Amino acid sequence: MKIEKIELKEISMPLVSPFETSFGRTTLRRILLVKLFSDGLIGYGECTAPEHPFYNHESIDTAWLMISEYLAPSLIGKTFSHPKEVSRFFPQIRGHNMAKAALETAVWEFYAKAQNIALSKLLGGMLKEIPCGVSIGIQENIASLLKKIEKELLEGYRRIKIKIKPNHDIDLIKAVRKEFPKLQLMVDANSAYTLSDLQLLKSFDDYNLMMIEQPLEHDDMIDHSELQEKINTPICLDESILSVDDARRALSIEACKIINIKLGRVGGHLSARRIHDYSLARNIPVWCGGMLESGIGRAHNIALSSLIGFVLPGDVSASSRYWHQDIVEPEIKITSKGTIIVPTTPGLGFEVNEKRINELTQRSKRF
Ligand code: OSB
Numbered sequence: 351m352k353i354e355k356i357e358l359k360e361i362s363m364p365l366v367s368p369f370e371t372s373f374g375r376t377t378l379r380r381i382l383l384v385k386l387f388s389d390g391l392i393g394y395g396e397c398t399a400p401e402h403p404f405y406n407h408e409s410i411d412t413a414w415l416m417i418s419e420y421l422a423p424s425l426i427g428k429t430f431s432h433p434k435e436v437s438r439f440f441p442q443i444r445g446h447n448m449a450k451a452a453l454e455t456a457v458w459e460f461y462a463k464a465q466n467i468a469l470s471k472l473l474g475g476m477l478k479e480i481p482c483g484v485s486i487g488i489q490e491n492i493a494s495l496l497k498k499i500e501k502e503l504l505e506g507y508r509r510i511k512i513k514i515k516p517n518h519d520i521d522l523i524k525a526v527r528k529e530f531p532k533l534q535l536m537v538d539a540n541s542a543y544t545l546s547d548l549q550l551l552k553s554f555d556d557y558n559l560m561m562i563e564q565p566l567e568h569d570d571m572i573d574h575s576e577l578q579e580k581i582n583t584p585i586c587l588d589e590s591i592l593s594v595d596d597a598r599r600a601l602s603i604e605a606c607k608i609i610n611i612k613l614g615r616v617g618g619h620l621s622a623r624r625i626h627d628y629s630l631a632r633n634i635p636v637w638c639g640g641m642l643e644s645g646i647g648r649a650h651n652i653a654l655s656s657l658i659g660f661v662l663p664g665d666v667s668a669s670s671r672y673w674h675q676d677i678v679e680p681e682i683k684i685t686s687k688g689t690i691i692v693p694t695t696p697g698l699g700f701e702v703n704e705k706r707i708n709e710l711t712q713r714s715k716r717f
């Protein structure tokens with residue numbers, strides 16, 4: 351299979367409601383889309399890099415640069431027999447996994463279409479529907495957080511994740527727990543704490559949290575290991591895990607008990623599947639994280655989540671939570687059981703609305 355042409359587009363999509371984490375607030379998503387052409391087929395990928403380099407070192411602008419200057423040119427005209435080979439064609443660039451994943455995932459989608467099978471099937475996914483949770487950003491006050499949780503539970507979501515940061519933590523946890531004693535609840539700090547917050551983090555143990563996601567520095571497994579030894583709440587690593595080697599290192603020092611797998615952060619489907627397989631073999635539960643994706647990235651997340659190790663509900667939820675109108679059809683919906691049905695049609699299993707994409711396009715480039 352020869353990659354004949356690559357198209358890169360930046361689209362701009364306003365979020366239905368702003369999303370706030372410990373590192374900032376997003377109201378408008380700038381999203382980079384990749385379209386690969388070969389043998390009359392198209393493969394779609396999405397770059398999950400955010401607008402600013404606050405979650406990790408990448409931003410949409412660094413990804414645009416990496417893809418245009420290094421990654422896309424290295425793939426043009428190359429022939430491959432399986433998407434596993436894609437990274438071999440990339441130049442030796444350190445990091446920039448989200449930029450790489452945009453292309454890598456597009457190749458998988460494209461290959462699934464060429465084989466006339468669903469991407470989930472190509473990846474080896476067995477689950478027919480996936481359990482879904484929601485990630486709720488930092489709200490104005492506790493009352494609006496409780497209201498939002500109630501609404502999501504009515505929609506059918508099975509687990510609620512709330513974002514916390516210093517001075518926006520224990521009071522929220524207490525209030526949510528009091529209102530919803532049986533709720534599957536977890537918190538995500540996005541690296542907002544240090545070991546000096548040990549007493550506070552230890553106090554979370556009283557609230558039966560499923561896990562605390564990335565409490566400490568994005569690149570510090572040693573401190574997470576020390577923290578995990580001292581608290582009962584399982585630690586889930588997000589930012590710290592960029593590869594299966596990171597997963598191996600983290601588990602070898604018990605820096606976490608759960609791993610959040612994000613396609614962009616780990617560099618694509620091959621790496622995501624390796625982390626999944628490694629964790630599964632060690633009875634470490636994994637779940638699929640989200641980066642406020644459009645329908646294309648979301649559909650990739652659904653396919654990934656069909657692997658059997660994804661036993662915990664992911665941050666993969668319905669299009670309507672993010673967008674007034676998504677760029678795929680039909681929109682991604684959840685069932686009354688709080689699941690998403692894994693599509694069985696070839697590739698991503700959703701139609702891409704090119705007309706809508708064109709309306710949203712801010713810049714584009716062809717290779
Ligand atoms: O840490 O999981 C995170 C969004 C942007 C950056 C980081 C994170 C998130 C989310 C949202 O939690 C997940 C989603 O709903 O897509």
Ligand code: MG
Pocket residue numbers: 538540563564588589610639
């Ligand atoms: Mg997170």
